[in-house]
Amino acid sequence: MARPGTEELRRRNRAALLEQLHRHGPQTRAELTEALGLNRSTIATIAADLAESGHIQETTGRSTGSAGRPSTLVACVPKAESVAAVEIRADRVRFALYGLGGEVLERAETPLLTGVEASAAAAAAAALVEGAGAEAVAAVPGLVDAGEVAHSTELGWAGSDVAADLADATGREWLVVDTATAAAVGEWTRGDAFEATKLLYLHGGRGVTAGLVVEGRSQRGGSIQLGHIVVEPNGQECACGLRGCLEAEMEAFGYAEDIERATMAAGMGDASAKDGLRRSGQDLGRALGAVVTATGPDEILFGGWLRELYLSAAAPVRSALAETTLPHLRSRLRLRTPVLGQEGPLIGAAETGFAALFDRMR
Amino acid sequence: MARPGTEELRRRNRAALLEQLHRHGPQTRAELTEALGLNRSTIATIAADLAESGHIQETTGRSTGSAGRPSTLVACVPKAESVAAVEIRADRVRFALYGLGGEVLERAETPLLTGVEASAAAAAAAALVEGAGAEAVAAVPGLVDAGEVAHSTELGWAGSDVAADLADATGREWLVVDTATAAAVGEWTRGDAFEATKLLYLHGGRGVTAGLVVEGRSQRGGSIQLGHIVVEPNGQECACGLRGCLEAEMEAFGYAEDIERATMAAGMGDASAKDGLRRSGQDLGRALGAVVTATGPDEILFGGWLRELYLSAAAPVRSALAETTLPHLRSRLRLRTPVLGQEGPLIGAAETGFAALFDRMR
DNA sequence: AGTATTTGTTGTTGACTGCAACATATGACG
DNA sequence: CGTCATATGTTGCAGTCAACAACAAATACT
Numbered sequence: 001m002a003r004p005g006t007e008e009l010r011r012r013n014r015a016a017l018l019e020q021l022h023r024h025g026p027q028t029r030a031e032l033t034e035a036l037g038l039n040r041s042t043i044a045t046i047a048a049d050l051a052e053s054g055h056i057q058e059t060t061g062r063s064t065g066s067a068g069r070p071s072t073l074v075a076c077v078p079k080a081e082s083v084a085a086v087e088i089r090a091d092r093v094r095f096a097l098y099g100l101g102g103e104v105l106e107r108a109e110t111p112l113l114t115g116v117e118a119s120a121a122a123a124a125a126a127a128l129v130e131g132a133g134a135e136a137v138a139a140v141p142g143l144v145d146a147g148e149v150a151h152s153t154e155l156g157w158a159g160s161d162v163a164a165d166l167a168d169a170t171g172r173e174w175l176v177v178d179t180a181t182a183a184a185v186g187e188w189t190r191g192d193a194f195e196a197t198k199l200l201y202l203h204g205g206r207g208v209t210a211g212l213v214v215e216g217r218s219q220r221g222g223s224i225q226l227g228h229i230v231v232e233p234n235g236q237e238c239a240c241g242l243r244g245c246l247e248a249e250m251e252a253f254g255y256a257e258d259i260e261r262a263t264m265a266a267g268m269g270d271a272s273a274k275d276g277l278r279r280s281g282q283d284l285g286r287a288l289g290a291v292v293t294a295t296g297p298d299e300i301l302f303g304g305w306l307r308e309l310y311l312s313a314a315a316p317v318r319s320a321l322a323e324t325t326l327p328h329l330r331s332r333l334r335l336r337t338p339v340l341g342q343e344g345p346l347i348g349a350a351e352t353g354f355a356a357l358f359d360r361m362r
Numbered sequence: 363m364a365r366p367g368t369e370e371l372r373r374r375n376r377a378a379l380l381e382q383l384h385r386h387g388p389q390t391r392a393e394l395t396e397a398l399g400l401n402r403s404t405i406a407t408i409a410a411d412l413a414e415s416g417h418i419q420e421t422t423g424r425s426t427g428s429a430g431r432p433s434t435l436v437a438c439v440p441k442a443e444s445v446a447a448v449e450i451r452a453d454r455v456r457f458a459l460y461g462l463g464g465e466v467l468e469r470a471e472t473p474l475l476t477g478v479e480a481s482a483a484a485a486a487a488a489a490l491v492e493g494a495g496a497e498a499v500a501a502v503p504g505l506v507d508a509g510e511v512a513h514s515t516e517l518g519w520a521g522s523d524v525a526a527d528l529a530d531a532t533g534r535e536w537l538v539v540d541t542a543t544a545a546a547v548g549e550w551t552r553g554d555a556f557e558a559t560k561l562l563y564l565h566g567g568r569g570v571t572a573g574l575v576v577e578g579r580s581q582r583g584g585s586i587q588l589g590h591i592v593v594e595p596n597g598q599e600c601a602c603g604l605r606g607c608l609e610a611e612m613e614a615f616g617y618a619e620d621i622e623r624a625t626m627a628a629g630m631g632d633a634s635a636k637d638g639l640r641r642s643g644q645d646l647g648r649a650l651g652a653v654v655t656a657t658g659p660d661e662i663l664f665g666g667w668l669r670e671l672y673l674s675a676a677a678p679v680r681s682a683l684a685e686t687t688l689p690h691l692r693s694r695l696r697l698r699t700p701v702l703g704q705e706g707p708l709i710g711a712a713e714t715g716f717a718a719l720f721d722r723m724r
Numbered sequence: 725a726g727t728a729t730t731t732g733t734t735g736t737t738g739a740c741t742g743c744a745a746c747a748t749a750t751g752a753c754g
Numbered sequence: 755c756g757t758c759a760t761a762t763g764t765t766g767c768a769g770t771c772a773a774c775a776a777c778a779a780a781t782a783c784t
Contacts, residue, residue, distance in 0.1 A: 005371060005404075005739085005740095005771060005772035005773065006368060006371070006738080006739045006740045006741090006770090006771060006772065006773095007738095007739065007740080007772095008371070009367060009368065009370075009371065009739090009740060009741075009771095010739080010740065010741095013740095013741090028762090029762080029763080030761080030762065030763095033762095038741080038742090039741065039742050039743075040742095040762070040763070040764090041741080041742070041743080041763085041764075041765080042367075042740085042741055042742070044763065044764070045740085045741085061749090061762085061763095063749090063750060063751085064750090065750095065751085066750085066751075066760085066761080067750060067751040067752070067759070067760045067761065068749075068750060068751080068759090068760045068761025068762060069747095069748055069749040069750060069760080069761050069762040069763070070749065070750065070761085070762075071761080071762060071763085072762085072763075143688065143690060143691075145658070145690070150688070150690035150691075151688050151690055158690075159690070197582065198582070198583055214581070214582065214583070219576070220559065220560070220576065221560055221576070221657065221658035221659075223658070224655065224656055224657075224658075225655055225688060225691075228655060228687075228688050229652055229655050229656070230648070230651060230652070230685070230686040233648065233685075240688055240689075241689065242685060242686065242687075242688070243685065286592070286595065289592060290591055290592070290652035290653070290655075290656060291652070291655075291656040293586065293587055293590060293591050293652075293653075294586055294591070294652060294653040294656035294657055295583065295586075295656055295657060296507070296583040296585070296586075297583075323592070323595075323604060323605065324592040324604065325590075325604075326505065326512070326513055326587060326590050326602055326604070327602075327603065328505060328507070328512035328513055328520075328521070329505075329512075329587075367740065367741035367742065367770085367771095368739090368740060368741060368742095368769080368770045368771050368772090369741095369769095369770065369771080371740095371770085371771060371772075372770080372771065372772090375771095375772090390731095391731080391732080392730080392731065392732095395731095400772075400773090401772065401773050401774075402731070402732070402733090402773095403732085403733075403734080403772080403773070403774080404771085404772055404773075406732065406733070407771090407772085423731085423732095423780090425780090425781065425782085426781090427782085428729085428730080428781085428782070429728070429729045429730065429781060429782040429783070430728090430729045430730025430731060430780075430781060430782080431729085431730050431731040431732070431778095431779060431780040431781060432730085432731080432780070432781065433730080433731060433732085434731085434732075
């Protein structure tokens with residue numbers, strides 16, 4: 001009875017096969033053999049195992065055009081495992097249940113009164129989730145550290161133990177990640193940023209945060225308060241108590257979530273709007289410069305309203321960045337906008353949950 | 363013949379046992395059983411295996427004072443595996459050969475002419491190493507990325523492929539890490555910073571760099587050019603082409619490696635020296651603020667001449683840090699000085715090599 | 725001196741993966 | 755349309771591994 005020994009191998013291989021299908025879609029057994037580096041017979045054993053437990057479904061292979069016996073196609077069953085993802089925002093809580101392979105099984109949302117406490121948001125999330133999914137993950141905009149939200153400009157929270165609140169409200173464990181990091185994971189796994197080894201996602205909501213993801217995986221401390229990088233020593237007073245934070249300096253220009261109006265005004269030739277955008281872009285570039293020097297990403301995505309800011313003020317962002325980062329760090333840097341839009345944080349939260357699920361299976 | 367399958371288990375367990383001995387010193391088989399979570403009999407098998415290959419030595423157990431048969435003591439054999447560590451500095455190349463368990467087997471150094479090219483430094487390193495050790499690791503002060511030194515203020519290099527130069531000169535593979543990261547690894551593994559989950563080591567040489575280590579392991583992009591964080595927009599011109607870099611601003615105060623003179627002068631009441639230290643500390647604190655916000659460490663070590671700066675200007679460093687980081691990030695932060703001194707980078711480089719060696723054994 | 729306790733040793737067992745031989749299903753070719 | 759080449763699934767077997775249990779050994783305690 002060698003359980004923790006040899007059976008660990010089986011568990012690892014099971015998890016690897018399922019993860020492969022989850023991430024890269026239906027594949028033939030031959031492709032799986034290649035991808036996992038295992039023997040044909042081993043794949044057969046594991047596939048039979050997973051088929052019996054209902055995780056995968058095999059369909060008799062169709063001809064591929066080339067010679068040889070066609071390989072059987074293997075696909076994961078969406079409902080076999082699912083992850084409940086929740087995004088907590090200032091105005092509402094969004095929920096989606098993702099099945100294996102990334103399919104959306106359910107979707108819902110609840111409006112939230114502004115200025116809501118963490119426990120109330122947790123209650124709203126609990127009502128939406130109702131025990132669905134093997135893992136539950138919440139994305140919260142702010143500085144997240146070990147389940148706690150240390151600071152959130154958007155929600156006005158500080159030191160809220162959201163993981164505990166959610167656990168109390170639902171009677172289960174929760175993972176908590178920050179929205180920017182979640183979105184980064186989403187763009188890497190389901191967007192087109194999978195080539196980036198170090199991906200920095202900027203999230204512009206009521207606050208400005210950033211998330212760093214290395215090879216697609218979030219990591220402890222990847223939650224970055226970009227909005228509280230000091231860009232102007234002795235600058236504007238910020239709600240956080242510091243002076244000259246990026247958020248405070250930007251707020252002085254009078255917009256934030258109201259970026260559309262500003263870009264429109266600038267487009268119509270409004271000089272003060274133009275100048276505001278330019279200076280915002282410059283401040284953002286400076287803050288980014290420090291973060292880039294400190295973390296060395298190779299791709300930066302501008303999400304939320306920063307997307308609009310970047311699209312209409314790319315030049316000042318780039319030039320401020322150029323003035324504050326070494327050539328080498330700059331040269332390998334790609335600046336882009338995300339492709340998943342609103343869904344990014346939810347998808348990324350779900351993928352974080354799936355990663356945990358696969359890890360737990362091993 | 364199930365090689366890549368079940369034999370992988372054996373390899374993993376062998377490596378785990380050896381790593382345990384390397385990191386925590388001689389232990390009894392009973393302790394190893396506890397630490398690795400394996401069965402007594404399994405430990406016995408693996409120990410016999412490693413004893414035959416000469417990696418460990420078992421000595422009959424002595425009484426521990428408590429009841430029961432005394433457990434046999436197991437120790438790793440230093441010469442069984444070794445790592446060659448080299449530190450390249452502006453004035454010399456230092457070399458030490460470390461055996462399993464961290465023992466120093468050899469030590470040597472070669473003076474270097476100032477303004478030396480990367481290839482010449484590589485040749486000097488090659489002569490010192492001469493095929494010794496299973497792994498060879500070089501610590502270089504600067505921005506290291508995938509074996510290349512993108513920027514080094516101290517050495518005056520930019521875009522030097524040191525890994526390739528070393529490989530050419532020695533006919534073997536080299537790992538290249540930056541000096542600050544190496545020192546961080548050293549302080550974590552052999553110093554007293556093992557409690558830190560995110561350790562930031564500041565290295566003051568001719569340039570100012572930093573290294574980030576998460577749970578004792580260096581990571582891609584952990585090499586931080588702290589000296590090129592811009593602390594003064596439109597400030598002093600820096601050799602790197604930017605303006606207002608920390609290095610350039612500090613250099614304006616006239617010291618760098620000559621910190622002893624400055625602290626002494628300040629101690630004697632020299633007002634301008636005092637002011638220089640204060641302003642240097644302030645600039646350092648500001649740059650640190652950005653790095654802390656971006657990376658969220660829980661411990662910072664001031665190494666090289668920054669040690670002296672910190673010891674004599676802790677107040678301005680702390681207050682500037684307080685003005686540029688959120689309370690939560692600051693509250694869990696411990697500021698300290700390293701304990702390994704000059705040996706830190708070499709020890710850390712060696713430990714990086716041992717980590718690679720153990721990974722390769724698996 | 726005898727008992728309790730802890731640990732090393734040995735033979736056995738259940739499990740896993742890889743291999744090789746065979747069976748099966750397709751395309752290519754005459 | 756039949757044969758051959760090719761690629762893949764299937765099956766029985768072999769080699770390896772870690773856990774377990776029973777036994778032996780070595781110590782402390784009474």
